[in-house]
Amino acid sequence: MEVLFQILVILFLAKILSEVCERSGLPGIIGEIGAGFIFVLALKPDDIETFTFFAELGAIFLLFTAGYKEVHIKDLKAASTKALIPTISQIVVAFGFGFILGKVFGFSFIESLFMAVAFSPTSISVVVKTLIDTDYLSSKPGSMMLTSAIFDDIIGIFLLSIVVSFATLNQFPSGLHILGILGQILVFIVIIAIMGWKLFPRLFEYVQKMHTKESLFSFVILIALFSAYFSEQFGLHAVIGAFFAGILISDIPLAKIESVQKKVSGIAYGFFTPLFFAFIGLSVDIEVLYSTGIFAILVIVLALSGKLIGGFIGTKLVGFSSMDSLIFGIGMMPRAGVELVVIAIGKELGIISNEVFSAIVLMVVVSIVITPILLEISIRYKERAVAVSE
Amino acid sequence: MIENKEENLEKTESEKDIEAKPRDRSKLSDICADIKVSQIMSKETTVIRDTEPIENIIELMAKTPYHSYPVLNSDEELVGVVDQDNLLEFLFFERSHRKHHTHLMAIKALSEEASTLMVHQPVTLSPDANLCDAADIMIKYHIDRLCVSKDKKLLGVVSKSDLIKKIHGFWGK
Numbered sequence: 223m224e225v226l227f228q229i230l231v232i233l234f235l236a237k238i239l240s241e242v243c244e245r246s247g248l249p250g251i252i253g254e255i256g257a258g259f260i261f262v263l264a265l266k267p268d269d270i271e272t273f274t275f276f277a278e279l280g281a282i283f284l285l286f287t288a289g290y291k292e293v294h295i296k297d298l299k300a301a302s303t304k305a306l307i308p309t310i311s312q313i314v315v316a317f318g319f320g321f322i323l324g325k326v327f328g329f330s331f332i333e334s335l336f337m338a339v340a341f342s343p344t345s346i347s348v349v350v351k352t353l354i355d356t357d358y359l360s361s362k363p364g365s366m367m368l369t370s371a372i373f374d375d376i377i378g379i380f381l382l383s384i385v386v387s388f389a390t391l392n393q394f395p396s397g398l399h400i401l402g403i404l405g406q407i408l409v410f411i412v413i414i415a416i417m418g419w420k421l422f423p424r425l426f427e428y429v430q431k432m433h434t435k436e437s438l439f440s441f442v443i444l445i446a447l448f449s450a451y452f453s454e455q456f457g458l459h460a461v462i463g464a465f466f467a468g469i470l471i472s473d474i475p476l477a478k479i480e481s482v483q484k485k486v487s488g489i490a491y492g493f494f495t496p497l498f499f500a501f502i503g504l505s506v507d508i509e510v511l512y513s514t515g516i517f518a519i520l521v522i523v524l525a526l527s528g529k530l531i532g533g534f535i536g537t538k539l540v541g542f543s544s545m546d547s548l549i550f551g552i553g554m555m556p557r558a559g560v561e562l563v564v565i566a567i568g569k570e571l572g573i574i575s576n577e578v579f580s581a582i583v584l585m586v587v588v589s590i591v592i593t594p595i596l597l598e599i600s601i602r603y604k605e606r607a608v609a610v611s612e
Numbered sequence: 613m614i615e616n617k618e619e620n621l622e623k624t625e626s627e628k629d630i631e632a633k634p635r636d637r638s639k640l641s642d643i644c645a646d647i648k649v650s651q652i653m654s655k656e657t658t659v660i661r662d663t664e665p666i667e668n669i670i671e672l673m674a675k676t677p678y679h680s681y682p683v684l685n686s687d688e689e690l691v692g693v694v695d696q697d698n699l700l701e702f703l704f705f706e707r708s709h710r711k712h713h714t715h716l717m718a719i720k721a722l723s724e725e726a727s728t729l730m731v732h733q734p735v736t737l738s739p740d741a742n743l744c745d746a747a748d749i750m751i752k753y754h755i756d757r758l759c760v761s762k763d764k765k766l767l768g769v770v771s772k773s774d775l776i777k778k779i780h781g782f783w784g785k
Contacts (some may be wrong), residue, residue: 292716350713354706360722368722371715430749475735479753 225272229497231505232261232273236496249348249590251558254496255583257505258315273501278570280498281563282464283490288375289468291483304540305369312370312534312554313377316341316528323524324578327517332388332580336568339385340561340582341525343378345590346371348556356601363550363610366537370554371433378560379465383407385564389571403457403537411466415451418470426476439485442477454484459564502562505526505569506583507576521581529554529567534597545604552600556593618683641744643782649746652778653760653768659684662691662727666702669726679756682766683730689764692730704782719728736761737770743778746770 239253239260261267282388319339324334353359353367366525387403395403420446429441446464453463471477511518533551536545542550565582567572618781641736660669660681673696680695698720705721723729736759737746746758750772757771 277743292714344720346715347713350715350718354713354721359718365722368715368718370700473733475733478733479730479752596666 224267224269228261228267228270228273231265233496234491235261236500238495244338248559249547249558251499252587254359254499255503255506255587257496258500259506259508260503261500262504266267276494277296277465277501277566278460280398280494280496280501281461281566282446282450282493284498284559285379285461285563286450286468286488287490287495288466289465289470290442290446290472290486291468292375305366305373307540308366308533308536308550309370309373309377311539312344312529312551313374313501314341315535317381317527317530319528322548323520324528330573332385332396333568333574334489335385335388336574337521337578337582339378339381340564340568341528342381342559343560343564344371344374344529344554345556345558345560346374346553347590348558348590349553349593349597352597352601356598358549358601361546361549362458362542363537363553366542366550367553370550375560376552379462380407380441380565382560382567383458383462384569386462386567387457389573406456407458410453410458410463414463414466414470415450418467418473422471422477423462423474426474427553430476436485437481438482442471442482442486445471459567461567491537498566499562502566502583505566505576506580508580511580511584514581517577518581518584521578522585524584525557526555526589528593545600545607549600549604551595552593552597555596556589558590640779640782644743644747644779647743647778648739649737649741649743649758649760649770650767652743652772652774653734653739654774655768657682657764657766657769660694660726660730661685662725662730664726666723666725666729669699669729673699678771682734682759682769683726688766690734690736690759690761690766692726692732693759694726694730698729698731698745707772734759738762739767743775747775750775 235257236254239256241251241253243253243256244250244336251469267273285600321334324337329337349367350359353361353364358364359368362423384403384407387406423476426441429437434440445467449467450460451463453466456458476482530548530551534547536551537547538544561582565574565579569579620673621720632757658676658678658681659670660672660683662683662685664683682690683692683694685691701712701717702720702723705712708717718784735749735753735755737749739760739762741760745766749758757769759766760768760770
């Protein structure tokens with residue numbers, strides 16, 4: 223009963239606070255993180271083991287739906303290689319800032335690496351509303367942001383797979399070790415890709431004809447869980463398998479029937495992912511943040527400026543104006559997905575401390591709140607400058 | 613008792629009578645299972661090219677009564693489907709709620725032609741599929757029109773109304 227009560231209260235709080243955030247113009251994820259935070263302050267639960275398991279499933283579903291609904295192989299092929307330079311530039315600078323900050327504060331190699339990876343991804347959906355409102359979605363920096371975000375997700379997941387494989391090391395791995403890990407990832411991708419290409423489409427044909435209730439929906443969920451489990455057998459984290467499975471089945475016609483997709487979204491966004499975000503809020507240690515104020519501030523400043531500077535340099539290299547480069551850099555600042563999965567895994571493996579975890583959650587919340595504001599200011603500033611010069 | 617028996621007898625006979633008619637569900641299923649979709653599909657269907665500008669698609673949808681259209685590439689291969697929902701989502705993207713502002717939807721909102729607007733790789737039927745197969749998919753997954761294809765080539769389109777017209781044809785006999 224205790225577990226039922228926990229899930230009930232957290233899901234209720236998550237939905238109510240998410241609604242409050244949405245109505246005040248903020249993404250609902252802040253409310254969901256807040257729900258976990260308030261839950262632990264108000265009820266101080268002793269045993270959250272079962273809830274933690276649900277939250278892990280939430281992380282699996284978060285990345286599975288990201289691959290299933292948001293990343294299409296065709297988009298990747300179509301994405302201009304011109305976006306590669308700004309994408310790599312902003313990821314490298316943000317990654318570098320994260321790693322250096324960890325080293326300056328005396329963290330271990332692997333903890334610094336986890337921090338660096340958590341600094342790297344971007345959640346573009348946070349700024350789409352601002353881009354629409356300012357009529358900048360189809361602008362040069364706007365469309366570059368969208369293209370860049372396609373690569374960003376893939377690179378983020380790739381970095382996560384590597385860093386999880388390094389988790390057992392406490393020093394810089396040897397070349398042979400890196401090759402071994404890359405080989406492992408490659409073998410996993412090849413096996414799962416062959417399954418996605420040859421086996422899954424045939425199985426979907428059979429499953430579609432089954433008389434059992436919701437067989438197609440269940441099969442989609444089974445593939446997510448199977449790939450998650452299968453990736454663990456290759457020393458990769460479950461979320462990585464789920465992400466690749468999502469990408470693969472997003473190309474299978476029967477798997478992407480709208481009514482099936484809606485059911486998968488329903489179980490993911492209606493139940494599992496709010497529990498994951500609430501778990502993130504629940505794991506934040508506010509007292510640690512007070513005692514390490516400077517570190518938390520540096521995490522926020524460097525994570526955001528890493529994206530800004532990297533994005534600015536990258537777009538300048540491909541010929542953007544300074545204002546457009548600035549707009550692009552700001553647009554790359556928000557984080558709201560993969561980075562939280564990275565730190566959740568880091569914490570689960572006992573690699574990152576409460577200090578780092580809590581500071582990064584704070585950074586995510588700050589980035590979600592301030593990025594749309596900064597983006598709108600920079601776009602208005604550019605428009606004023608253009609109007610004056612005319 | 614005798615009266616009751618007679619009533620029962622009458623019922624049984626009328627039931628037999630109903631069974632003999634094609635309206636009977638099992639009979640209808642049997643008949644439908646013997647008819648291939650290739651026999652009832654519309655072969656001359658309105659198609660959209662993957663390079664078709666969105667303005668032309670809007671014009672086409674305004675002039676024709678269909679809800680969805682197959683999209684073909686330059687090799688005459690079926691590459692997707694554009695339906696009214698895709699078009700309305702595109703037209704009203706700016707008014708949609710934040711939860712719809714995903715990366716993929718934002719990319720679709722920048723579409724200029726069918727290739728980015730369409731749903732890639734739609735569910736298709738093989739020409740050998742029977743009417744029951746088509747009806748199963750249409751009912752289970754709320755799909756109005758299904759493309760019939762073989763080796764990526766579009767052979768025709770079968771819709772819910774095609775099925776109903778065919779069934780109405782049985783009744784008329």
